[in-house]
Amino acid sequence: MERLVIVTGANSGIGLALCERLLTGDSGLRLCLACRNLQRAEAARSALLTSHPSAHVDLLQLDVGSVKSVLSAAHEIKVRYSKVDFLYLNAGIMPNPKVDFKAFFRGLFSKNVIHMFATADGLLTQQDHVTSDGLQGVFATNLFGHFLLIRELEPLLCQSNHTSSVIWTSSSNARRSAFSLEDIQHKEGKEPYSSSKYASDLLSLALNQRMNRQGLYSSVVCPGMVMTNLTYGILPPFFWTLIMPVMWLIRIFTNTFTITPYNGAEALHWLFLQKPQFLDPRSKYHSLTSGLGKNYTQPQKMDVDDSLSENLYLELIKLEKEIKKDL
Numbered sequence: 001m002e003r004l005v006i007v008t009g010a011n012s013g014i015g016l017a018l019c020e021r022l023l024t025g026d027s028g029l030r031l032c033l034a035c036r037n038l039q040r041a042e043a044a045r046s047a048l049l050t051s052h053p054s055a056h057v058d059l060l061q062l063d064v065g066s067v068k069s070v071l072s073a074a075h076e077i078k079v080r081y082s083k084v085d086f087l088y089l090n091a092g093i094m095p096n097p098k099v100d101f102k103a104f105f106r107g108l109f110s111k112n113v114i115h116m117f118a119t120a121d122g123l124l125t126q127q128d129h130v131t132s133d134g135l136q137g138v139f140a141t142n143l144f145g146h147f148l149l150i151r152e153l154e155p156l157l158c159q160s161n162h163t164s165s166v167i168w169t170s171s172s173n174a175r176r177s178a179f180s181l182e183d184i185q186h187k188e189g190k191e192p193y194s195s196s197k198y199a200s201d202l203l204s205l206a207l208n209q210r211m212n213r214q215g216l217y218s219s220v221v222c223p224g225m226v227m228t229n230l231t232y233g234i235l236p237p238f239f240w241t242l243i244m245p246v247m248w249l250i251r252i253f254t255n256t257f258t259i260t261p262y263n264g265a266e267a268l269h270w271l272f273l274q275k276p277q278f279l280d281p282r283s284k285y286h287s288l289t290s291g292l293g294k295n296y297t298q299p300q301k302m303d304v305d306d307s308l309s310e311n312l313y314l315e316l317i318k319l320e321k322e323i324k325k326d327l
């Protein structure tokens with residue numbers, strides 16, 4: 001039977017590269033590009049059909065940062081399809097990023113230099129915004145919209161004699177110290193991106209604890225450092241042009257500099273080929289590229305624990321109730 005793969009944020013970067021790779025590996029599947037902008041989604045669909053003319057590629061309007069849009073997209077999915085096999089939760093934002101150059105140069109001459117380039121720990125801050133639902137924008141987009149989508153699609157994800165996979169595009173920038181259970185939306189701090197990605201790691205664990213029995217499996221991926229619209233927004237364009245040769249040079253020393261969206265999608269694609277029952281719910285699956293350009297996937301244990309992940313899940317359920325009450 002035809003397998004259905006839904007990808008959020010599929011019109012550019014890692015999401016689009018993943019779609020290209022999925023179709024190259026299995027032209028028989030049905031892809032659903034869930035994007036906030038239908039014009040950009042249509043352009044992505046045309047590009048995919050140019051290289052895979054007989055592919056089944058559907059479009060769905062979905063703004064994960066808007067509760068109304070998530071609910072209506074979920075409704076549309078339930079009307080169109082009878083089951084979901086893979087749900088890639090890939091859409092993400094990092095608004096108004098700022099690099100702390102002082103910390104960068106300090107890190108450059110320390111023994112933590114590789115770690116700094118791999119994770120950007122202590123290097124990046126962002127200025128968040130509030131959505132029309134009254135939620136913090138990064139939290140709403142990177143985490144909560146996706147959480148609501150899973151909740152709404154449970155009937156299609158959890159079916160008897162069927163396994164489904166939800167796969168989060170997390171990050172090496174996910175950091176426990178940026179996250180607080182008392183402030184899950186990260187209203188107070190300056191690292192909403194880091195907090196939202198750590199929350200996705202926690203949520204993935206909670207989903208596995210609660211939903212494996214119903215056939216739903218959740219995994220977390222880190223695509224490495226990839227040059228996409230998101231990363232291009234971190235520094236001015238001329239600066240990127242200037243330092244691009246340095247980025248390729250750094251790649252010789254750290255396998256986390258995957259750089260191209262194709263390489264970054266490695267672990268996302270690898271997970272598509274695995275039996276979800278055999279995956280480790282406490283590991284993050286990293287896309288890595290060797291100095292010679294060979295791509296591979298490697299699991300690394302996450303800094304997560306059961307009680308924090310369960311408590312986050314309960315907080316999200318509470319917020320879901322509050323938000324739905326106000327609709």
Ligand SMILES: NC(=O)C1=CN([C@@H]2O[C@H](COP(=O)(O)OP(=O)(O)OC[C@H]3O[C@@H](n4cnc5c(N)ncnc54)[C@H](OP(=O)(O)O)[C@@H]3O)[C@@H](O)[C@H]2O)C=CC1
Pocket residue numbers: 008009010011012013014015034035036037040062063064065066090091092093141169170171172222223224225226227228229230231
């Ligand atoms: N690039 C990197 O180095 C890394 C990226 N990641 C993660 O990878 C994921 C993909 O990002 P990447 O490919 O790099 O960057 P891109 O900016 O190219 O892709 C992000 C995608 O998310 C979509 N998106 C953003 N906001 C929303 C929204 N509210 N509703 C629906 N779609 C939305 C974008 O749509 P639109 O085109 O309309 O803006 C775009 O399609 C993100 O989750 C990011 O955090 C993780 C680690 C490293």
Ligand SMILES: CC(C)CCC[C@@H](C)[C@H]1CC[C@H]2C3=C(CC[C@]12C)[C@@]1(C)CCC(=O)C[C@@H]1CC3
Pocket residue numbers: 099104116117118119120123124170171172173224225226231234235243246
């Ligand atoms: C001044 C220069 C010679 C080099 C500046 C490099 C930084 C801009 C990058 C170093 C580590 C990078 C990184 C990311 C963005 C760009 C860097 C900060 C990410 C935060 C992008 C999004 C992620 O999810 C993780 C990446 C980790 C590494």
